[in-house]
Amino acid sequence: MKTTNFNNDVIELVWLIPKGRVTSYGAIANYLGAKKSSRMVGWVLNSTFNIPSFPAYRVVNRFGLLSGKSHFSSITKMEELLLIEGVEVENDIVVNFKEIFWDPMIELKL
DNA sequence: ACACTGACCACTG
């Protein structure tokens, strides 16, 4: 596959998400200066299925919904992985999303 | 080359 900067940046950033925290596609796209390209973030994540222990499960949509769960090995895998880190999930939605939301724009502060 | 899709998001009426 072609390795673009965007691709690498997204992957780098996702690796930086602390355990027990989550972020959103939009937040990542926004931080990378591609605000309108949040769809691309999802696209990049879809190509990371072959990267062992890549924490793609820490990325959800802006509502805290586990929109990518169907792309994991098991439909419940994403939720399980989050639960292990102490992230509560109910009806495919991160319960305390606002509290544990990790915004690179703030956390990495420029 | 063209049309459509997608792990999305913000804006508009």
Added chain:
DNA sequence: CCAGTGGCCAGTG
């Protein structure tokens, strides 16, 4: 509040 729309752009048929 809900539906529609535009923007982004790589992959696929």
